[in-house]
Amino acid sequence: MAFGNDRQMYDVDLTCAQCGTHISQLPFQPSGDRPVYCSDCNRARRDRFSSNTRPPRQMFQVDLTCAECGTAITELPFQPSGDKPVYCRNCMQARRDRA
Ligand SMILES: [Zn+2]
Ligand SMILES: [Zn+2]
Known part of the structure; x- marks a missing residue:
């Protein structure tokens, strides 16, 4: 065809x-x-x-703690790879602002 x-x-x-x-x-x-x-x-x-309007992002249910402040993280907008530190939304934002 x-x-x-x-x-x-x-x-x-x-x-x-x-x-x-x-x-x-x-x-x-x-x-x-x-x-x-x-x-x-x-x-x-x-x-x-x-x-x-942003489409709703797929969230992954996780059971992690923020590598910076220790806050419990229950959802992530990406699948955690496991070999990288994961940050809560606040810390992620702060790190992005700092960069
Ligand atoms: Zn038309
Ligand atoms: Zn944090």
Whole structure:
């Protein structure tokens, strides 16, 4: 297959709610009660969305203590490697400010 044509496209006859571009195909079945955007506007909206609101970060449940102040750490935004000291949020922030 020359193209990764694995997504089903639905033939539609709509206009983009943002720029008015005619939309003839959608990767999903339009529900009819939501505005539909062309691929350009969709991308722009997604970019704007992702820069404004950060997606919730996956947190890893851990049972560690801060290498600096000894505070108990129960969550980390990354998987601890085990061979590096781990710092609580305050100390991490302080270290970052110092750097
Ligand atoms: Zn558009
Ligand atoms: Zn600390």
